[in-house]
Amino acid sequence: xxxxxxxxxxxxxxxxxxxxxxxxxxxxxxxxxxxxxxxxxxxxxxxxxxxxxxxxxxxxxxxxxxxxxxxxxxxxxxxxxxxxxxxxxxxxxxxxxxxxxxxxxxxxxxxxxxxxxxxxxxxxxxxxxxxxxxxxxxxxxxxxxxxxxxxxxxxxxxxxxxxxxxxxxxxxxxxxxxxxxxxxxxxxxxxxxxxxx
Amino acid sequence: xxxxxxxxxxxxxxxxxxxxxxxxxxxxxxxxxxxxxxxxxxxxxxxxxxxxxxxxxxxxxxxxxxxxxxxxxxxxxxxxxxxxxxxxxxxxxxxxxxxxxxxxxxxxxxxxxxxxxxxxxxxxxxxxxxxxxxxxxxxxxxxxxxxxxxxxxxxxxxxxxxxxxxxxxxxxxxxxxxxxxxxxxxxxxxxxxxxxx
Amino acid sequence: xxxxxxxxxxxxxxxxxxxxxxxxxxxxxxxxxxxxxxxxxxxxxxxxxxxxxxxxxxxxxxxxxxxxxxxxxxxxxxxxxxxxxxxxxxxxxxxxxxxxxxxxxxxxxxxxxxxxxxxxxxxxxxxxxxxxxxxxxxxxxxxxxxxxxxxxxxxxxxxxxxxxxxxxxxxxxxxxxxxxxxxxxxxxxxxxxxxxx
Amino acid sequence: xxxxxxxxxxxxxxxxxxxxxxxxxxxxxxxxxxxxxxxxxxxxxxxxxxxxxxxxxxxxxxxxxxxxxxxxxxxxxxxxxxxxxxxxxxxxxxxxxxxxxxxxxxxxxxxxxxxxxxxxxxxxxxxxxxxxxxxxxxxxxxxxxxxxxxxxxxxxxxxxxxxxxxxxxxxxxxxxxxxxxxxxxxxxxxxxxxxxx
DNA sequence: CATGAATGAGTATTCATTCAT
DNA sequence: TATGAATGAATACTCATTCAT
Numbered sequence: 099x100x101x102x103x104x105x106x107x108x109x110x111x112x113x114x115x116x117x118x119x120x121x122x123x124x125x126x127x128x129x130x131x132x133x134x135x136x137x138x139x140x141x142x143x144x145x146x147x148x149x150x151x152x153x154x155x156x157x158x159x160x161x162x163x164x165x166x167x168x169x170x171x172x173x174x175x176x177x178x179x180x181x182x183x184x185x186x187x188x189x190x191x192x193x194x195x196x197x198x199x200x201x202x203x204x205x206x207x208x209x210x211x212x213x214x215x216x217x218x219x220x221x222x223x224x225x226x227x228x229x230x231x232x233x234x235x236x237x238x239x240x241x242x243x244x245x246x247x248x249x250x251x252x253x254x255x256x257x258x259x260x261x262x263x264x265x266x267x268x269x270x271x272x273x274x275x276x277x278x279x280x281x282x283x284x285x286x287x288x289x290x291x292x293x294x295x
Numbered sequence: 296x297x298x299x300x301x302x303x304x305x306x307x308x309x310x311x312x313x314x315x316x317x318x319x320x321x322x323x324x325x326x327x328x329x330x331x332x333x334x335x336x337x338x339x340x341x342x343x344x345x346x347x348x349x350x351x352x353x354x355x356x357x358x359x360x361x362x363x364x365x366x367x368x369x370x371x372x373x374x375x376x377x378x379x380x381x382x383x384x385x386x387x388x389x390x391x392x393x394x395x396x397x398x399x400x401x402x403x404x405x406x407x408x409x410x411x412x413x414x415x416x417x418x419x420x421x422x423x424x425x426x427x428x429x430x431x432x433x434x435x436x437x438x439x440x441x442x443x444x445x446x447x448x449x450x451x452x453x454x455x456x457x458x459x460x461x462x463x464x465x466x467x468x469x470x471x472x473x474x475x476x477x478x479x480x481x482x483x484x485x486x487x488x489x490x491x492x
Numbered sequence: 493x494x495x496x497x498x499x500x501x502x503x504x505x506x507x508x509x510x511x512x513x514x515x516x517x518x519x520x521x522x523x524x525x526x527x528x529x530x531x532x533x534x535x536x537x538x539x540x541x542x543x544x545x546x547x548x549x550x551x552x553x554x555x556x557x558x559x560x561x562x563x564x565x566x567x568x569x570x571x572x573x574x575x576x577x578x579x580x581x582x583x584x585x586x587x588x589x590x591x592x593x594x595x596x597x598x599x600x601x602x603x604x605x606x607x608x609x610x611x612x613x614x615x616x617x618x619x620x621x622x623x624x625x626x627x628x629x630x631x632x633x634x635x636x637x638x639x640x641x642x643x644x645x646x647x648x649x650x651x652x653x654x655x656x657x658x659x660x661x662x663x664x665x666x667x668x669x670x671x672x673x674x675x676x677x678x679x680x681x682x683x684x685x686x687x688x689x
Numbered sequence: 690x691x692x693x694x695x696x697x698x699x700x701x702x703x704x705x706x707x708x709x710x711x712x713x714x715x716x717x718x719x720x721x722x723x724x725x726x727x728x729x730x731x732x733x734x735x736x737x738x739x740x741x742x743x744x745x746x747x748x749x750x751x752x753x754x755x756x757x758x759x760x761x762x763x764x765x766x767x768x769x770x771x772x773x774x775x776x777x778x779x780x781x782x783x784x785x786x787x788x789x790x791x792x793x794x795x796x797x798x799x800x801x802x803x804x805x806x807x808x809x810x811x812x813x814x815x816x817x818x819x820x821x822x823x824x825x826x827x828x829x830x831x832x833x834x835x836x837x838x839x840x841x842x843x844x845x846x847x848x849x850x851x852x853x854x855x856x857x858x859x860x861x862x863x864x865x866x867x868x869x870x871x872x873x874x875x876x877x878x879x880x881x882x883x884x885x886x
Numbered sequence: 887c888a889t890g891a892a893t894g895a896g897t898a899t900t901c902a903t904t905c906a907t
Numbered sequence: 908t909a910t911g912a913a914t915g916a917a918t919a920c921t922c923a924t925t926c927a928t
Contacts, residue, residue, distance in 0.1 A: 102891075110891095126411050128325045132919060142893045147920065203410055210407035212469040213400055214323045222469040230472075250484060254477035261462030261478065268461045272409040272419040274427075280451035281458065287447060288485040329902060339910045340903085350902065496912075504912095520805050522719045526898060536914045537899080547898070597804055604801035606863040607794055608717045616863040624865075644878060648871035655856030655872065662855045666803040666813040668821075674845035675852065681841060682879040723923060733889045734924085744923065 111149050113139050115163065118156045123203040127157060127211060158217050161208050164201060165225045172232040181240040182286040185233070185259060189285075193266035193278045206271045229260045237289075246289050259285070308346050310336050312360065315353045320400040324354060324408060355414050358405050361398060362422040369429040378437040379483040382430070382456060386479050389464045403468045426457045434486075443486050456482070505543050507533050509557065512550045517597035521551060521605060552611050555602050558595060559619045566626040575634040576680040579627070579653060583679075587660035587672045600665045623654045631683075640683050653679070702740050704730050706754065709747045714794040718748060718802060749808050752799050755792060756816045763823040772831040773877040776824070776850060780873050783858045797862045820851045828880075837880050850876070 117139035121130035132153055136143050150156045171191045175184040192202065212219040234256035240246040246255075262285065269276045286292075314336035318327035329350055333340050347353045368388045372381040389399065409416040431453035437443040443452075459482065466473045483489070511533035515524035526547055530540050544550045565585045569578040586596065606613040628650035634640040640649075656679065663670045680686075708730035712721035723744055727734050741747045762782045766775040783793065803810040825847035831837040837846075853876065860867045877883075 106891095123410075126407060129411065131917085143920080144894070144922080145892050148891065151920095153919070206410070207407045209465055209469065210323060210404045213403070214326065219469055223471055226466055226469070226471040249489075251477055251481060254474065254481035255485075257473055258459055258478045258481050261460075261466060261473075262455055262458040263462065264465045265458030265460065265462030268406055268465055269423055269458060271406060272416055272423070274420055274423040276454055276458075277451065280448055281455045284448060284451035284455050288452075291488065292446075328900085333911095340912095341905085341910050342908080344903070345908065500912095517804075520801060523805065525896085538901080538915065539913050541899070542912065600804070601801045603859055603862065604717060604798045607797070608720065613863055617865055620860055620863070620865040643883075645871055645875060648868065648875035649879075651867055652853055652872045652875050655854075655860060655867075656849055656852040657856065658859045659852030659854065659856030662800055662859055663817055663852060665800065666810055666817070668814055668817040670848055670852075671845065674842055675849045678842060678845035678849050682846075685882065686840075722921085727890095734891095735889050735926085736887080738924070739887070 107149070110141075110145075111159075114141065114146055114149055114156065115160060117141075119160060119200050119204050122157075122160070122207060123200040127207045154215075154217075157208070157211065158221070160204060161218050161221045164205055164208070165221055165228070167201070168225055169228055172228055176232055176235070181236040181245065182282075182289065184236050185285065186282045188229070188233075188263060189266060189278055189282050192263050193270045193276065202267055203271060206268065226260060226264070229263055230256050233259045240289070247291060255289070304346070307338075307342070308356075311338065311343055311346055311353065312357055314338075316357060316397055316401050319354075319357070319404060320397040324404045351412075351414075354405070354408065355418070357401060358415050358418045361402055361405070362418055362425070364398070365422055366425055369425055373429060373432070378433040378442065379486060381433050382482060382486075383479045385426070385430075385460060386463060386475055386482075389460050399464055400468060403465065423457060423461070426460055427453050430456045437486070444488065452486070501543070504535075504539075505553075508535065508540055508543055508550065509554060511535075513554060513594050513598050516551075516554070516601060517594040521601045548609075551602070551605065552615070554598060555612050555615045558599055558602070559615055559622070561595070562619055563622055566622055570626060570629070575630040575639065576683065578630050579679060580676045582623070582627075582657060583660060583672055583676050586657050587664045587670065596661055597665060600662065620654060620658070623657055624650050627653045634683070641685060649683070698740065701732075701736070702750075705732065705737055705740055705747065706751060708732075710751060710791055710795050713748075713751070713798060714791040718798045745806075745808075748799070748802065749812070751795060752809050752812045755796055755799070756812055756819070758792070759816055760819055763819055767823060767826070772827040772836065773880065775827050776876060776880075777873045779820070779824075779854060780857060780869055780876075783854050793858055794862060797859060817851060817855070820854055821847050824850045831880070838882065846880070 114135065118130075118135045121134045121138055124130070125134065132143065132146065135153075135156070136146050139146065150159065171188065175187040175191075178184040178187060208218055208222065212222040230253075234252050237246060237250070237252040237255045237259075241248050241250070241252060262281070266276060266278060266281065270278075311332065315327075315332045318331045318335055321327070322331065329340065329343065332353070333343050336343065347356065368385065372384040372388075375381040375384060405415055405419065409419040427450075431449050434443060434447070434449040434452045434456075438445050438447070438449060459478070463473060463475060463478065467475075508529065512524075512529045515528045515532055518524065519528065526537065526540065529547075529550070530537050533540065544553065565582065569581040569585075572578040572581060602612055602616065606616040624647075628646050631640060631644070631646040631649045631653075635642050635644070635646060656675070660670060660672060660675065664672075705726065709721075709726045712725045712729055715721065716725065723734065723737065726747070727737050730737065741750065762779065766778040766782075769775045769778060799809055799813065803813040821844075825843050828837060828841070828843040828846045828850075832839050832841070832843060853872070857867060857869060857872065861869075
């Protein structure tokens with residue numbers, strides 16, 4: 099079965115990564131064994147190790163994908179004309195739906211790993227900076243258009259909104275009662291000053 | 296009737312819990328071994344297992360403590376006359392200082408466990424509800440005093456602020472650039488409408 | 493079962509080492525598994541790993557013992573008044589009996605490892621130097637007493653005799669026909685010149 | 690009727706064998722993987738397995754070659770008129786040069802395998818008998834010519850010299866200080882009695 | 887014949903937990 | 908109660924070998 103296309107390799111990696119994400123979401127990074135992943139992917143151990151050097155490599159690859167996916171979401175959100183719509187889209191993405199997405203669950207796990215693992219930690223930092231920067235731009239744009247007052251420090255507001263994003267992810271992960279839509283509305287009201295007298 | 300005083304038992308448990316917190320913060324729940332904890336506590340394995348039935352019990356006890364500590368902080372913050380000061384005190388507590396507190400690091404770990412472990416998950420839910428409820432009260436009070444407009448849904452704002460609290464903890468844990476003071480200021484400005492035209 | 497004497501630990505290590513030597517002699521370093529050793533020692537895996545950090549550590553400990561044992565044999569042989577008797581004793585030790593000693597078999601294995609493993613390699617070098625030095629002294633003494641002619645380079649003869657010692661070990665290990673007694677006699681005749689016209 | 694010429698097959702086998710010898714010398718029989726050999730030979734796994742049924746077959750083939758090579762050396766040495774020159778040539782071959790030959794390193798490895806593997810063990814026995822027989826002839830011839838005294842048991846001397854040969858190989862393999870030339874000289878002096886008064 | 891992806895049995899090692907002293 | 912040696916299930920990873928293309 100030699101000489102396979104790059105496409106083939108990519109598909110196989112996809113298979114492994116998806117299986118791993120499912121296992122990690124269900125059992126956590128540690129409790130999910132490589133055997134679990136193999137079973138889920140319907141692949142032998144040797145095959146999995148042919149595509150990834152170690153379990154940690156799989157986790158790292160998943161984190162990289164997560165960052166890329168976030169970047170794509172951010173880019174898409176930034177296309178929206180109304181900043182508050184962009185923020186709403188972002189919050190929807192991270193905490194959307196009632197069911198917590200498999201990937202989101204995996205993300206929380208990686209926060210715990212980020213402290214001990216430089217590679218994951220760095221990726222995590224990059225990811226959060228991505229959100230902060232995008233939100234900063236969003237706020238500044240709104241300020242230019244007069245939708246948000248100039249008196250606010252855009253960087254501070256961006257950081258606050260990033261905190262809301264990550265906090266919503268966290269709270270959703272443990273099943274806290276969280277009305278994402280209401281939170282978005284409150285944030286919009288606060289930012290645009292429509293709530294103020 | 297126990298052979299040793301309750302005081303003695305309590306002190307020993309304290310010793311184990313502190314040692315465990317240190318180990319967990321340094322290495323993570325999984326990488327930290329019971330041996331590590333014993334070494335750190337200068338206690339034998341038998342002794343540690345005399346006070347806690349399992350490693351999981353230690354983690355759970357730590358979580359319970361964390362919830363209690365949070366409750367105390369919330370209570371104290373609620374004593375402050377100015378709601379925004381209370382919020383500032385809260386945010387200081389969770390994300391305060393430049394260095395991430397040992398316990399905070401342990402908390403993030405427990406988020407990852409909460410998904411798979413009912414016991415930890417329930418405690419986590421209780422904890423977050425605690426914050427939400429307190430913040431709700433805070434907002435309502437401010438609204439009564441006219442510091443925050445009635446137009447806002449206090450529950451939604453409270454949830455948003457709880458997200459900020461947890462998000463700040465998360466971001467701090469992986470070393471993101473986060474100016475807690477500026478975030479607090481921004482939140483205050485937004486809430487009190489002092490930033491609006 | 494705590495607080496055991498040093499004697500106890502020493503005995504346990506002995507147990508493991510003996511079991512390991514038996515397994516290694518029977519199957520070779522690689523084919524003999526840690527499980528084999530545990531079974532042979534009637535000890536659990538955890539117990540074995542409590543005394544030795546790794547399989548390699550066991551192999552190294554065995555090599556150290558082998559060197560020490562050789563040193564003891566050399567010392568004992570050097571007590572003999574007649575140099576040729578000393579050499580005979582040495583050769584008897586390394587290639588003695590019809591059956592190859594368990595430890596001898598293990599030694600040959602370690603030669604193969606010595607090339608790739610610094611630790612074992614160094615020990616092996618020390619060991620062979622031991623033989624060479626002792627044999628050199630022996631030859632020199634005989635030369636002083638006139639039993640061996642001064643014309644011979646004692647160092648060269650010592651090296652040659654060390655080669656005989658190791659070569660005999662090797663040949664015995666693969667079951668070559670080797671009459672150790674005859675070889676010793678020939679060596680004696682050559683050295684003392686009793687064979688010459 | 691084979692599709693490819695015998696020549697072709699022979700060349701390929703040569704390629705594999707040379708690659709294997711290099712890998713075995715560098716890492717040892719066990720640590721060297723079939724993948725290593727394939728990489729070294731710039732051949733695919735399928736190709737290698739097309740020429741040899743297993744890793745063990747490669748090792749055995751290498752041993753057979755080694756025996757053949759030894760036989761050739763012995764034959765060549767036996768052409769020399771002076772027995773001591775023949776022995777010198779032999780010792781030069783096995784322990785010659787300052788650098789240990791790749792094949793010699795592989796040989797030592799095979800000694801360790803010989804104990805557990807009948808096939809290798811038998812080949813090894815044949816090989817050593819080869820040396821012993823040749824050396825015996827050599828000694829007898831010298832005795833006929835009066836260069837070595839009749840008083841010596843030629844078989845015993847031959848065995849001793851074979852031990853020197855193998856011992857030198859061993860000691861060289863672990864980097865012991867060994868002056869092969871001096872050893873040869875000493876052996877010659879002893880055998881010819883030129884060292885005796 | 888060649889290729890190299892897939893297989894899966896095999897192995898060293900770790901670590902939570904128990905229990906004899 | 909305290910001790911820490913012993914237990915052994917669990918797990919990540921390797922590598923000789925096979926076989927579809």
